Amino acid sequence: MKKTTIWFCLAGLMLFATACGKKAEDTKNTTQAVQEEPSSEALTENSLSATVQKLENGKLTVETGDGKVMNFDVTGATLDKNWELMPGDEIEIGYEGTEPQDGMKVKKVTVSVPYEFTVEDFNDEQNFYGEITAVTDTSLSVKEIPDFRAAALEGENTEGKKYGDTVTFQRASFETDLTKDGLKVGSEISVYYLGDLNNNPLAFYTITEDSLDDEAADTLRVKGTIETIDGDIFTLKGDDTHSFRFTTNGNDELLKEAEANKGKTVEVSYSTSLKARASLAEAIKVVE
Known part of the structure; x- marks a missing residue:
């Protein structure tokens, strides 16, 4: 009877030891898994809205909506292929983690609102208005008729003033003309051009006075x-x-x-x- 009791006690101890060993091993494995696998929060990709200040040598400097200036390492990041980043661009910065940190590496940068879309003056195409003095297949000379309204409002005497300088434009092979009676000497014309007025400007879109009221004249x-x-x-x-x-x-x-x-x-x-x-x-x- 005593032998049977001793046997049952030994068996129980063995089962207890096995269970404890398994529990310890499971705990060890779980601990290792937690240590080896990053948290889901660390892997979460978030984005930050900001405005570009400069991009230099792989370092992107931005200003956030609350006026904070931050720097990011964009080496190896995916940059917006459509827009080469420039100051004034409103962008979204993709990064891993819960909060953006100054100096951190980021995954991607995309332009949400290009600088050009936010600046009204930038979108004013170069334009010259005047009277045609000469026209050929390759050039167009126009004597400027200035708009003196601003000068008059500032008290400048504009009486007797009508014409300004004469500019000769090269006519682009891709020029578009909006006109009813054609380009003729003496006609007034609005010329949209590329380049510098003082260095062979290139006319690419012209609108004569007889077509200025057309709906099409409102479109570049x-x-x-x-x-x-x-x-x-x-x-x-x-x-x-x-x-x-x-x-x-x-x-x-x-x-x-x-x-x-x-x-x-x-x-x-x-x-x-x-x-x-x-x-x-x-x-x-x-x-x-």
């Missing part, structure tokens, strides 16, 4: 051939030295128009200056 436009399409961005080739980038800015119908007319000559109506990294396209029309 440029002519060329759709050369490439990459995402929302398409490139319009004017000639061998002039190409312009446009964004459809998420407009799927306009993107389809661009894709359908790739390789064709079109007129693109747009609402931000051709000086922009990518101007905002409004419409595409095939021309002969």
Whole structure:
């Protein structure tokens, strides 16, 4: 009887030891798993809205909405392929973790609102208004008729003043003319141009006085051939030295128009200056 009791006691101790050993092993494995696997919070990708101040040597300096200046390491990060970052861009910065830290490496940077879309003066295309004094197939000379309203408001005597300087514009091969009676000496004209007025400016869009009241005159436009399409961005080739980038800015119908007319000559109506990294396209029309 005593032997039986001793046997049961030994068996019980063995089972207890096995159970304790298993529990200890399970606890060890769980602890290792917790130590080896990062928390779900650490892996969470968040984003920060900010405005670019500068990008230099892989370091991006931004200002947040509350006025805080922060620096981020963008070495190896995915940058927005459509917009080369510049000061004034409103951006979204993707990072891992719960809070952004000054100097931390980030995963990606995308432009939410380009600088060009926020500055009204930047989007004023260069324009010259005056009277045509000479016109050929390759050039257009215009004597300026200044707008003296601002000068008059400042008390300047503008009596007897009408004309300013005469400027000769080179006529681009991709020039578009909005006119009823054509380009004639003596006609008043509005010239949209590229370059410097003092150094062979290039006229790419002209509107004569007889067409200034047309609805079409309220829209900027440029002519060329759709050369490439990459995402929302398409490139319009004017000639061998002039190409312009446009964004459809998420407009799927306009993107389809661009894709359908790739390789064709079109007129693109747009609402931000051709000086922009990518101007905002409004419409595409095939021309002969």
